[in-house]
Amino acid sequence: MRRLKTAIGLVLTAVMLFPVYWMINVSFTRDQDMRKSPPNWFPVDGTLDGYRTVLDQQLPYLGVSLVVGLGTVALTLLLAAPAAYSLAKLRPRGGAALSFVLLVAQMIPGIIMAMGFYAVFLSAGVLNTVPGLIVADSTLAVPFAVLILTAFMSGIPEELLQAARTDGAGVVRTFVSIVLPVSRNSLITVSLLAFLWAWSDFIFASTLDQGGDHQPITLGIYHYIGNNNQEWNAIMATAVIASIPATILLVVAQRYVAAGVTAGAVKD
Numbered sequence: 549m550r551r552l553k554t555a556i557g558l559v560l561t562a563v564m565l566f567p568v569y570w571m572i573n574v575s576f577t578r579d580q581d582m583r584k585s586p587p588n589w590f591p592v593d594g595t596l597d598g599y600r601t602v603l604d605q606q607l608p609y610l611g612v613s614l615v616v617g618l619g620t621v622a623l624t625l626l627l628a629a630p631a632a633y634s635l636a637k638l639r640p641r642g643g644a645a646l647s648f649v650l651l652v653a654q655m656i657p658g659i660i661m662a663m664g665f666y667a668v669f670l671s672a673g674v675l676n677t678v679p680g681l682i683v684a685d686s687t688l689a690v691p692f693a694v695l696i697l698t699a700f701m702s703g704i705p706e707e708l709l710q711a712a713r714t715d716g717a718g719v720v721r722t723f724v725s726i727v728l729p730v731s732r733n734s735l736i737t738v739s740l741l742a743f744l745w746a747w748s749d750f751i752f753a754s755t756l757d758q759g760g761d762h763q764p765i766t767l768g769i770y771h772y773i774g775n776n777n778q779e780w781n782a783i784m785a786t787a788v789i790a791s792i793p794a795t796i797l798l799v800v801a802q803r804y805v806a807a808g809v810t811a812g813a814v815k816d
Contacts, residue, residue: 568791571784571787571788572784572788573588573589573590573591574780574781574784575598575599575781575784575785575787575788576591576594576595576596576598576781577591577594577595577780577781578593578594578595578597578781579597579779579781581593582780582781595781597781597782598779598781598782598783598784598785598786599785599789601779601782601785602782602785602786602789605768605772606765606768606769606772606786606789608762608768609763609764609765609767609768609769610765610768610789610790612678612762612763612764612765613746613747613764613765613766613790614793615678616678616681616682616685616746616747616749616764617742617743617746617747617793618743619678619679619682619746620682620685620686620689620742620743620745620746621689621739621742621743621746623682623683623686623690624686624689624690624693624738624739624742625693625735625738625739625742627686627690627694628689628690628693628694628697628738629693629697629723629728629731629735630723631690631694632693632694632695632696632697632698632700632701633697633701633723633727635647635694635698636697636698636700636701636702636704637701637702637704637709637727638719647694647695647698650691650694650695651691651695653687653691654688654691654692658688658751658752659751659755661684661687661752662684662751662752662755662756663755665680665684665687665752665755665756666755666756669684669756675756676756676757676758676759676760676761677757677760677762678757678760678762680756680757681749681752681753681756681757681764682746684752684756685742685745685746685749685752686742688745688749689738689741689742689745689746692738692741693738693741693742696734696737696738697731697734697735697738700731700733700734701727701731701734704726704727704730704731708726708730709722709726709727712725712726736801737801740797740798740801743794743797744794744797747764747765747790747793747794748766748794749764749766750766750767750770753766753767754766754767754770765786765790768786769783769786769787769790772786
């Protein structure tokens with residue numbers, strides 16, 4: 549029975565990963581073999597032309613996405629960590645209502661938020677700018693981050709915080725020296741998810757940065773498909789390279805993510 553379950557799991561995993569494999573296969577396929585029937589299941593007579601094209605044309609888009617992703621992570625942590633600490637340990641008035649609002653905020657469709665941001669950004673003069681895109685992407689990450697961090701920080705023993713206060717630490721010192729180090733796993737989790745949201749965002753990018761001089765990789769792929777709909781090896785090579793940073797982050801941080809997602813779910 550165990551072997552059967554393992555076999556079923558392997559088959560399902562292979563089915564889910566097949567689009568990723570085919571993307572890699574096509575990225576190495578020559579133009580003249582693209583419409584071959586039956587297609588090559590392996591990159592026979594492969595070519596690196598697609599990757600050369602990516603390095604020539606798509607690197608600026610990748611650089612912008614990296615800046616937007618890191619900026620979103622920084623802004624998310626800057627806002628979410630103190631807010632979560634306040635809700636979990638300081639218990640301000642209206643904390644329950646604020647938590648409910650954060651939960652509801654995650655249910656608002658992104659396109660509706662994008663249209664609202666468009667009018668605000670146009671008036672503020674930050675439309676088609678990288679900082680504007682960072683702020684917009686952070687609105688998706690901050691509510692989720694606050695809820696995750698609040699759940700974890702609620703489980704931090706009060707005795708630990710009381711000991712810090714007894715030693716003369718104020719609220720800020722306790723937060724910086726005690727709460728943040730203890731919350732490492734949850735901080736890494738929300739940082740990774742915030743980066744992935746910003747890295748893969750298309751709705752905000754296409755609505756708020758369509759005419760900007762600095763655009764993320766999602767728009768780079770979109771424009772490339774529209775202008776070169778026959779060069780599928782270059783398109784797939786762009787998608788492969790765009791997936792590498794996220795893949796590396798997931799592999800490196802997977803054990804922290806596993807611990808951070810379940811943090812606060814069970815109390816002693």
